[in-house]
Amino acid sequence: MTSAVNKTDEIGPLLTDLREILQSADGLVTYPFEPVSRIVEEMGEWLSTHSEYDELLEQVVAVTQNRVGAQEAGRMLLARGFQKIRAGQSYDAIRFFGRAQQKLALQESLDELAEGLFGCGLAYESVGLLWAARSNALSAADLALREYWQYGRLASRASTCVRRIVWLELQLGRVACAMQWMQVAFALAHDRGLDEEEKKKFSDQVTAQDATLGMLMLRSELEDLRRLRFLPDVLDECGLHLARMALLYALGHEDFLREEGTIPSTETAEQVRDLFTTLLKHPGSADLPDRPTGLGGGTIALLSHVLGCTLTVHSEEDDESLLLAERILATTEAMLATSLEFDIFPQRAEFSLNVERSNKVDGLPQCEFDESRSLGTVRHSGTIPNAIVSHDNWLLDIVLKIVGHMIILPDHEAYAQRVFGEELGLARAVNFTESSTAIRNILGHNPKFRLSDWNNEQNPRAFMVRRESRWHEGLLQSEKGENREEPAYGVGDPPKELLDRSVIKHTERKVLSLINMPLWDKAKWLATLYLWAEDLDREPFIALAFADSDSGKAIFGEWRAKLGNVDASEQLRVSIITGIDKANPFAYRVLVGCSTPTSRSGVREFVFISRIHRMDPPDSKNLEAFRVRYERVRKYRILPAFMPDATAKPEPFFDLAISKQMIRICPAWQIGENDPDSVAIDPQEEAIVPPEVKEPPILRLLDRRRRKKAR
Numbered sequence: 001m002t003s004a005v006n007k008t009d010e011i012g013p014l015l016t017d018l019r020e021i022l023q024s025a026d027g028l029v030t031y032p033f034e035p036v037s038r039i040v041e042e043m044g045e046w047l048s049t050h051s052e053y054d055e056l057l058e059q060v061v062a063v064t065q066n067r068v069g070a071q072e073a074g075r076m077l078l079a080r081g082f083q084k085i086r087a088g089q090s091y092d093a094i095r096f097f098g099r100a101q102q103k104l105a106l107q108e109s110l111d112e113l114a115e116g117l118f119g120c121g122l123a124y125e126s127v128g129l130l131w132a133a134r135s136n137a138l139s140a141a142d143l144a145l146r147e148y149w150q151y152g153r154l155a156s157r158a159s160t161c162v163r164r165i166v167w168l169e170l171q172l173g174r175v176a177c178a179m180q181w182m183q184v185a186f187a188l189a190h191d192r193g194l195d196e197e198e199k200k201k202f203s204d205q206v207t208a209q210d211a212t213l214g215m216l217m218l219r220s221e222l223e224d225l226r227r228l229r230f231l232p233d234v235l236d237e238c239g240l241h242l243a244r245m246a247l248l249y250a251l252g253h254e255d256f257l258r259e260e261g262t263i264p265s266t267e268t269a270e271q272v273r274d275l276f277t278t279l280l281k282h283p284g285s286a287d288l289p290d291r292p293t294g295l296g297g298g299t300i301a302l303l304s305h306v307l308g309c310t311l312t313v314h315s316e317e318d319d320e321s322l323l324l325a326e327r328i329l330a331t332t333e334a335m336l337a338t339s340l341e342f343d344i345f346p347q348r349a350e351f352s353l354n355v356e357r358s359n360k361v362d363g364l365p366q367c368e369f370d371e372s373r374s375l376g377t378v379r380h381s382g383t384i385p386n387a388i389v390s391h392d393n394w395l396l397d398i399v400l401k402i403v404g405h406m407i408i409l410p411d412h413e414a415y416a417q418r419v420f421g422e423e424l425g426l427a428r429a430v431n432f433t434e435s436s437t438a439i440r441n442i443l444g445h446n447p448k449f450r451l452s453d454w455n456n457e458q459n460p461r462a463f464m465v466r467r468e469s470r471w472h473e474g475l476l477q478s479e480k481g482e483n484r485e486e487p488a489y490g491v492g493d494p495p496k497e498l499l500d501r502s503v504i505k506h507t508e509r510k511v512l513s514l515i516n517m518p519l520w521d522k523a524k525w526l527a528t529l530y531l532w533a534e535d536l537d538r539e540p541f542i543a544l545a546f547a548d549s550d551s552g553k554a555i556f557g558e559w560r561a562k563l564g565n566v567d568a569s570e571q572l573r574v575s576i577i578t579g580i581d582k583a584n585p586f587a588y589r590v591l592v593g594c595s596t597p598t599s600r601s602g603v604r605e606f607v608f609i610s611r612i613h614r615m616d617p618p619d620s621k622n623l624e625a626f627r628v629r630y631e632r633v634r635k636y637r638i639l640p641a642f643m644p645d646a647t648a649k650p651e652p653f654f655d656l657a658i659s660k661q662m663i664r665i666c667p668a669w670q671i672g673e674n675d676p677d678s679v680a681i682d683p684q685e686e687a688i689v690p691p692e693v694k695e696p697p698i699l700r701l702l703d704r705r706r707r708k709k710a711r
Contacts, residue, residue, distance in 0.1 A: 030107050074104035078112055124136060170288070173294070215246070276471070352375050528545070541637050541638070542626070
């Protein structure tokens with residue numbers, strides 16, 4: 001336009017081009033719209049006679065109004081988000097921050113956008129969604145450091161973001177990643193030139209992170225320690241002396257610690273063990289995983305606990321696979337973050353995804369799913385686009401398929417209207433969960449995110465594992481045995497606070513299931529059979545008869561892989577509920593699911609997935625014969641059988657049998673309102689109640705269901 005200032009016929013098309021550029025740029029986060037709008041305004045002094053200029057100015061006015069209006073709305077939502085955080089209402093905070101992010105995603109409000117991302121990351125973290133929290137904190141750090149890269153001014157918020165990332169990596173158990181971000185935090189603190197008060201606060205936080213890393217080291221398994229044996233000298237070089245001491249003790253080098261004076265000679269072995277036991281069980285370790293993660297060895301497992309389900313992504317160790325795995329987890333968590341309050345039915349307790357690099361893939365990543373194995377695979381070419389465009393949103397396609405394999409939505413429209421519409425959940429999930437750009441902006445193209453990156457740099461000494469078993473054998477709460485006796489169930493309605501899902505973390509909910517729902521749907525459970533020998537002292541058999549032989553055998557194959565040939569811990573729950581229908585006195589239901597855990601281990605809400613089948617025999621002869629034999633020997637075996645239809649002769653598969661001791665055979669009238677077997681009670685049926693029983697527990701169950709239906 002400068003060169004065409006004296007060529008009137010060329011100005012018009014150029015103004016049209018600029019108008020189209022501004023139209024296309026509307027909504028782009030980093031487009032420098034404000035200076036462009038000022039330039040256009042000044043052009044009016046010498047372009048007032050051009051109609052194309054009037055059209056350009058109208059475009060500038062429209063975009064300015066959208067952006068300025070969006071900024072004000074975004075700032076209001078941002079302030080409300082922080083109010084919700086301070087009030088402890090994390091899910092509401094996620095909703096407000098998510099909406100604020102979309103309105104503040106403008107060049108003119110990048111500072112506020114960074115605040116919104118950091119705040120949303122805090123909210124995600126407070127409900128146990130660490131991958132979503134990490135991606136938001138990374139994006140916030142990248143924006144906070146942009147001023148440093150451009151003008152050399154280092155804002156304090158950049159250091160705050162990076163220190164938060166350290167804590168997140170520690171909670172994820174990723175030793176190498178935590179150490180890398182600690183180095184960045186050290187560098188930022190040095191560049192800022194902290195005053196005395198800031199130095200003390202920073203030093204206290206480093207000490208706390210050092211101790212937390214030590215807690216993680218103490219949880220190591222022997223195979224972990226073999227990979228960590230090179231790390232003590234590196235930790236020493238990094239100034240992480242508590243973590244170094246803990247690792248050396250876990251490796252079995254207590255004598256070395258005594259020789260160098262780290263452990264005083266006056267301390268006995270018992271006193272030293274007590275010290276490390278105290279550190280192992282420190283309250284701060286409650287948020288740590290059972291052991292360090294991401295230590296290498298071919299593939300790396302990344303875990304997420306969302307809606308009570310465990311989503312595990314197994315990634316190859318190359319950078320692109322790891323970044324894609326992290327992005328999938330962050331997007332899934334962000335999308336489902338506020339969904340605990342919905343009546344969502346989980347299909348599985350666990351789902352696994354493999355992320356692989358393949359030379360057979362050309363273009364965007366591709367995914368496929370094996371429903372029967374609860375397994376998905378994502379393959380990529382090694383070049384993964386960072387940007388997501390609406391007409392080809394490959395990431396959203398992958399995540400929605402994962403979610404579809406994990407949960408069932410009873411009301412798709414209501415869910416989509418609230419989460420995807422009102423909350424802008426899709427935008428929240430997709431727009432700020434890509435971390436590769438932020439990582440490379442801050443750390444360059446070779447971050448030290450693998451343990452091998454640290455082992456090779458300084459050529460440290462190796463401290464070989466001297467222990468034959470873990471030093472903490474039996475000390476962790478999760479390793480304690482559980483009493484599998486039937487628990488006592490409460491009477492009356494649960495306390496309201498117990499049902500308030502707005503204060504439950506995703507990690508405080510746990511789905512318990514041994515049911516592979518797609519496999520059971522395919523198998524078609526037709527009947528329950530009983531087999532026994534004439535000898536009353538021999539254990540009887542229960543056979544679940546399936547119309548599809550291969551699927552039935554696959555169900556028991558999965559069970560045997562998880563439980564073994566003997567269900568010693570009685571994880572599989574089998575219940576037979578009799579007297580369910582007064583119109584058919586011999587009818588009963590068989591329920592197969594998971595046993596109720598007696599140890600909560602930090603879980604506030606359990607979700608059970610069961611399969612139920614109604615039997616309508618002409619008499620109770622077979623069931624009674626099984627009961628008599630079971631009560632005599634107190635054990636039985638459960639196995640699959642093939643029965644193509646209800647009239648066919650069954651074919652049992654004895655080689656797939658699982659031995660058990662516990663089974664519940666109970667009349668329906670004894671089932672109360674808080675009994676897990678209450679799912680086998682149909683309110684349309686009239687249960688059989690003995691005439692001498694005046695207030696059967698089943699009445700309380702039916703009354704609660706009527707009240708719930710009335711609401």
